Amino acid sequence: MAWNDKLPVSYLLFTPKGRINRFTYWSTSVFIWPSFYVLFNLLGWLSPSATWLIYPPLFWALYCTATKRLHDGNRSAHWLWMLFLPIAGPLVIIFLLGFMKGTFQGNRFGPNPDAAPDYFKNPDAEKIPNLKSEERIVNDVTQLNPVLVSKVAAPQTIEELRDIIRTTDKFICIGGGRFSMGGQTASPNALHIDMRKLDKVIAFSPGERTIKVQAGIRWCDIQKHVDAHDLSIKVMQTYANFTVGGSLSVNCHGRYIGLGPVILSVRSLDAILANGDLVHASPTENPDIFFACVGCYNAIAVIAQVELDLEANVAVRRSHVKMRRDTYKQYFFSKVRENKDVVFHNGDIYPPLYRNMRAVIWIRTVEKPTVKTRLMPLAAAYPLERYFIGAFSKSAFGKWRREYLIDPLVFAVKRIHYRNYEAGYDVLELEPESRKQCTYVLQEYFVAVEKFDAFSTLMAEIFQRHKVNVINVSIRHAKADSGSLLAWAKEEVFAFVVWYKQGTADADKGAVAVWTRELIDAALSQGGSYYLPYQPHATAEQFHRAYPRAKQLFALKKKLDPSFKFRNVLWDTYYKAD
Amino acid sequence: MKRLYALILASLALAAGIALIQTRSPTTFAVGQGRVLPAEWLQPNPNPATPKADIRPADQTFLTFPEWFLVFSPEEQALAFQNRTSTAFPFMAHVAQFWQSYRIVNDQIKDAFPVNASYHVMICVIGVSTTVEYALKATYEALVGRLTDTGAPITAEDRYNAEYMADYVAFIKDHPWYEFDYSTRFKSLWTSTPLVGGSFMRKMERRYFLTTELIAKLLYAKLIGFGTHQAYDRPLPTTAVVLVKDSLVHLPRYDRFAQAAGTLAARGEAFKEIAGNTSAILLSVLVPAYGPTAFEDSRTLFTQPLASDPTRKRVVLAAPVPFLDRLLVRLGQANLPVEHVFDY
Numbered sequence: 001m002a003w004n005d006k007l008p009v010s011y012l013l014f015t016p017k018g019r020i021n022r023f024t025y026w027s028t029s030v031f032i033w034p035s036f037y038v039l040f041n042l043l044g045w046l047s048p049s050a051t052w053l054i055y056p057p058l059f060w061a062l063y064c065t066a067t068k069r070l071h072d073g074n075r076s077a078h079w080l081w082m083l084f085l086p087i088a089g090p091l092v093i094i095f096l097l098g099f100m101k102g103t104f105q106g107n108r109f110g111p112n113p114d115a116a117p118d119y120f121k122n123p124d125a126e127k128i129p130n131l132k133s134e135e136r137i138v139n140d141v142t143q144l145n146p147v148l149v150s151k152v153a154a155p156q157t158i159e160e161l162r163d164i165i166r167t168t169d170k171f172i173c174i175g176g177g178r179f180s181m182g183g184q185t186a187s188p189n190a191l192h193i194d195m196r197k198l199d200k201v202i203a204f205s206p207g208e209r210t211i212k213v214q215a216g217i218r219w220c221d222i223q224k225h226v227d228a229h230d231l232s233i234k235v236m237q238t239y240a241n242f243t244v245g246g247s248l249s250v251n252c253h254g255r256y257i258g259l260g261p262v263i264l265s266v267r268s269l270d271a272i273l274a275n276g277d278l279v280h281a282s283p284t285e286n287p288d289i290f291f292a293c294v295g296c297y298n299a300i301a302v303i304a305q306v307e308l309d310l311e312a313n314v315a316v317r318r319s320h321v322k323m324r325r326d327t328y329k330q331y332f333f334s335k336v337r338e339n340k341d342v343v344f345h346n347g348d349i350y351p352p353l354y355r356n357m358r359a360v361i362w363i364r365t366v367e368k369p370t371v372k373t374r375l376m377p378l379a380a381a382y383p384l385e386r387y388f389i390g391a392f393s394k395s396a397f398g399k400w401r402r403e404y405l406i407d408p409l410v411f412a413v414k415r416i417h418y419r420n421y422e423a424g425y426d427v428l429e430l431e432p433e434s435r436k437q438c439t440y441v442l443q444e445y446f447v448a449v450e451k452f453d454a455f456s457t458l459m460a461e462i463f464q465r466h467k468v469n470v471i472n473v474s475i476r477h478a479k480a481d482s483g484s485l486l487a488w489a490k491e492e493v494f495a496f497v498v499w500y501k502q503g504t505a506d507a508d509k510g511a512v513a514v515w516t517r518e519l520i521d522a523a524l525s526q527g528g529s530y531y532l533p534y535q536p537h538a539t540a541e542q543f544h545r546a547y548p549r550a551k552q553l554f555a556l557k558k559k560l561d562p563s564f565k566f567r568n569v570l571w572d573t574y575y576k577a578d
Numbered sequence: 579m580k581r582l583y584a585l586i587l588a589s590l591a592l593a594a595g596i597a598l599i600q601t602r603s604p605t606t607f608a609v610g611q612g613r614v615l616p617a618e619w620l621q622p623n624p625n626p627a628t629p630k631a632d633i634r635p636a637d638q639t640f641l642t643f644p645e646w647f648l649v650f651s652p653e654e655q656a657l658a659f660q661n662r663t664s665t666a667f668p669f670m671a672h673v674a675q676f677w678q679s680y681r682i683v684n685d686q687i688k689d690a691f692p693v694n695a696s697y698h699v700m701i702c703v704i705g706v707s708t709t710v711e712y713a714l715k716a717t718y719e720a721l722v723g724r725l726t727d728t729g730a731p732i733t734a735e736d737r738y739n740a741e742y743m744a745d746y747v748a749f750i751k752d753h754p755w756y757e758f759d760y761s762t763r764f765k766s767l768w769t770s771t772p773l774v775g776g777s778f779m780r781k782m783e784r785r786y787f788l789t790t791e792l793i794a795k796l797l798y799a800k801l802i803g804f805g806t807h808q809a810y811d812r813p814l815p816t817t818a819v820v821l822v823k824d825s826l827v828h829l830p831r832y833d834r835f836a837q838a839a840g841t842l843a844a845r846g847e848a849f850k851e852i853a854g855n856t857s858a859i860l861l862s863v864l865v866p867a868y869g870p871t872a873f874e875d876s877r878t879l880f881t882q883p884l885a886s887d888p889t890r891k892r893v894v895l896a897a898p899v900p901f902l903d904r905l906l907v908r909l910g911q912a913n914l915p916v917e918h919v920f921d922y
């Protein structure tokens with residue numbers, strides 16, 4: 001019941017997404033049919049033809065509730081075609097909808113509706129049918145990168161983790177939330193360590209505004225912990241599904257103003273080296289280890305514990321302005337950069353012309369929030385408005401409509417809520433129904449702030465020439481990195497986050513690789529770089545140009561991890577070749 | 579979920595309200611409360627002259643009404659389907675009429691005769707299955723049938739439905755319904771009804787509907803037929819009548835009884851015993867909507883406007899066997915067709 005508790009009724013009745021159990025299905029039916037009866041009679045008294053009005057909502061509600069129930073049994077809505085088979089079809093459907101139990105575990109349509117409400121998680125590594133050995137298939141959120149690993153371990157304590165690392169004679173790869181998109185969490189035949197059981201808060205000091213956590217904990221878990229103390233995570237991504245370890249390893253960033261890579265909010269960390277040694281590191285203590293851990297994708301060590309800075313959980317009010325892309329830089333420097341009250345900011349460039357932008361800022365306010373909850377309700381429970389935004393951003397459905405119809409409507413609504421709320425998005429809202437034929441993928445490029453116009457023009461030209469199905473390009477700002485060996489912000493930069501749709505066939509993947517390398521070259525030509533958690537299409541030469549201090553990291557890896565124990569797609573690609 | 583529960587409660591309450599409003603326009607009008615027949619009309623016959631094998635329980639004239647209603651209902655349908663498709667047919671009104679009339683006839687006998695439990699069970703079985711069937715049909719027609727409805731039966735499928743109904747009615751007047759040949763019907767729906775023609779959507783939708791109906795009934799008939807052969811004996815095909823002139827005649831039973839009795843009455847014959855009974859016998863008469871509802875020598879139990887034909891109504895009345903001849907003659911003179919005499 002727990003999960004359904006949070007569902008608004010409109011969501012239950014009018015969206016086909018997610019799962020519902022038998023009880024909920026019967027309950028909604030007990031609502032739908034009498035309502036139909038009532039409206040049918042009331043309208044019928046007005047005029048018999050007025051009753052036609054209720055058919056569209058009725059059929060849509062019947063379709064949506066049936067679809068959700070089918071999802072519960074891991075079936076798609078296509079099963080409803082069965083209804084066209086006389087007698088047997090309706091009987092089977094009635095059985096499936098009203099009587100058949102749902103799958104116990106999460107399935108491709110969402111978590112078990114009886115489970116406690118939670119953020120979307122990537123499923124555990126997949127078992128291989130009929131196989132006796134401990135081999136598993138590890139995949140990431142895109143489902144594009146299945147890798148066969150020899151075994152999966154999920155340690156529950158730091159000691160257990162150290163033991164596994166010290167004693168194993170196999171290669172090791174580390175998985176956090178597994179939301180990176182190019183195989184960064186796996187290496188063929190390696191031992192895969194799933195960090196998600198290491199999710200404890202070790203120490204929390206509201207007065208000092210710090211928290212110390214195990215690295216497998218997720219941002220959303222921390223938010224639940226600190227929200228009551230009116231505190232907030234200082235730097236994180238837009239979505240709260242990620243683990244702290246995974247986020248530090250990519251050196252993530254969010255939409256914060258006056259901040260930048262997450263490394264700026266890390267006080268210290270404890271890392272486990274390939275030989276099992278636990279090392280405490282901070283910008284001042286063992287800085288060589290510290291700067292080779294944060295942003296460095298498990299190159300030399302596994303991050304076990306982290307001490308993070310926290311910030312006040314202020315209320316923020318949304319405002320926005322639409323402008324031409326070539327006026328954005330000027331706008332940013334005059335209105336946003338120095339404004340101490342701006343907490344979040346991003347600019348969205350509208351495809352397919354890439355000529356206009358909408359800048360969105362969230363300003364600190366003392367006004368009363370417009371929503372009831374302090375934390376964001378889960379994606380599964382998003383009210384209709386959120387659902388439709390998700391649906392529009394997910395399909396390439398009329399980009400023009402988005403720019404001129406949907407966005408103006410969405411942004412017309414006054415929005416005030418807490419910082420924790422705005423940092424609480426669930427990746428589920430982006431999840432398509434299926435990733436079989438096509439999938440949604442991210443890329444990101446960074447250039448120095450003054451190169452904004454030059455790079456964005458190059459980028460637009462490449463997208464248009466290759467007819468890339470870009471859904472959104474989001475602009476964020478970051479201050480320079482404090483010293484990670486794989487810093488993507490060598491100076492103050494703008495980040496270009498590209499959200500696009502691609503086919504899953506090999507030819508499609510090949511085509512993406514071609515334009516991705518062109519985009520990387522474009523960024524490099526402006527002295528910029530690209531982001532590493534996504535598909536590793538870059539050549540070795542491009543990698544080293546974007547990350548000139550990678551050589552230094554590799555030298556350290558040779559020293560600290562001489563047997564090349566820590567592996568993943570990055571090191572299999574760029575380190576091995578070195 | 580709390581909001582959903584509140585909505586469920588609200589919608590159920592509203593639905594109950596609407597249902598209540600609808601009971602204010604009843605489909606069956608009882609003439610009085612409870613038993614309306616005089617007690618002496620319900621006395622058993624102490625010394626029947628009829629041979630023992632031909633005697634049937636006196637309360638059966640009342641108990642057979644619900645069964646016969648399930649003949650009247652398809653009869654109404656067969657008639658209606660000639661001019662209108664089945665989509666607009668008031669199925670739920672018939673369900674209401676079935677149960678309401680059952681209650682009224684039962685009110686007449688429940689204190690006068692020992693309870694015939696197995697007969698009541700049988701009535702409930704057919705009542706419930708008809709209720710389910712009609713409710714499904716009404717829902718389907720409101721939900722899907724309406725979307726393709728053509729008003730008049732213009733598709734071959736809608737006409738096929740009318741024909742099948744007429745044949746079915748003719749058949750069940752003399753046979754148990756479950757012996758009806760559904761499988762041949764099903765085959766001819768798919769072999770001899772043209773697949774092409776106008777109103778394509780309607781044609782396909784009706785094919786789906788009729789296929790479902792025929793197969794479902796085929797299966798259900800098999801099931802019931804199987805059970806019935808075991809539970810009940812084959813019924814006698816005749817009704818024994820002792821005339822006042824003390825002769826015993828065997829008249830055809832069921833549907834043709836009314837006509838045979840009417841002919842005798844017209845000839846001046848009076849009845850002494852019917853199936854061994856002298857007590858009240860039930861009959862139904864079809865009367866214009868504003869026609870008479872009370873007749874001499876009899877008591878009217880209830881009237882039912884024909885749900886599918888607002889110009890007529892059914893008047894159900896009872897008269898002691900010795901008055902039957904006079905009543906029949908009077909009805910004949912008034913040109914009011916006797917729908918059925920319930921010959922026990």
Ligand SMILES: Cc1cc2nc3c(=O)[nH]c(=O)nc-3n(C[C@H](O)[C@H](O)[C@H](O)COP(=O)(O)OP(=O)(O)OC[C@H]3O[C@@H](n4cnc5c(N)ncnc54)[C@H](O)[C@@H]3O)c2cc1C
Nearest residue numbers: 176177178179180184237242243245246249252253298303
């Ligand atoms: C929908 C979506 C939106 C995103 N938005 C943003 C954004 O706004 N800003 C941004 O910066 N990024 C963004 N990202 C990228 C995201 O930050 C990274 O993919 C991040 O790594 C996800 O964290 P994770 O826990 O899933 O890490 P994983 O994918 O599990 O791991 C990432 C890397 O870190 C390593 N790793 C994980 N845990 C540890 C550990 N404890 N010790 C050592 N190494 C470890 C893994 O081996 C792997 O190489 C987004 C990704 C998605 C899918």
